[in-house]
Structures are given as structure tokens and as C-alpha cells.
Amino acid sequence: MKASKAVYRPLGLALGALSGVAAGALFRRTWELMGHDDDAPDALDQDRGWREVLLTAALQGAIFAAVRAAVDRGGAVAVRRLTGTWPG
Secondary structure (H helix, E strand, C coil), rough: CHHHHHHHHHHHHHHHHHHHHHHHHHHHHHHCCCCCCCCCCCCCCCCCCCHHHHHHHHHHHHHHHHHHHHHHHHHHHHHHHHHHHCCC
């Protein structure tokens, strides 16, 4: 196993947890900025329509994916700076 992979593995786990927390906070803030005072609907919320539930899920998924990609990429760049090789 390359040194960069060994360094990145525990860092990647920590960054994964951190990205989930950050993405959740960013989604909640985005939801508030969109003018919603209540919680975002989920699939089992019977008082919300299909359109609202699916659009909310798509927005949440996009935010989570973007934050995760940014955090993963930043971690890989940091490992490359420490070890001189890309952790892939």
C-alpha cells in the first residue's frame, strides 16, 4: 500500500463524517434562506406533495454531493502536499 493511501484512509473517514455534518448545516441554512420556516419535507410526510418532496430531496442530494466532493478533494490535495503523491 502506498504511503499516501495509508495516510488518506483515516483522514478520509474523518473528513467523511465532517462533510456530512457540514452538508446538513448548509442544507438547513439554504432551506431557511429559501423562505421556509418549517423543517424540510421527507418522503413519509403525508401533508406534502410529490413535487415538494422530490425537489427537496434533489436539492439536499446536490448539496451533500458537492460538499462531499469538495471535502474529499481538499483531503486528497492535503495528502499530496504531505506525501508528494496522490492518494488514489
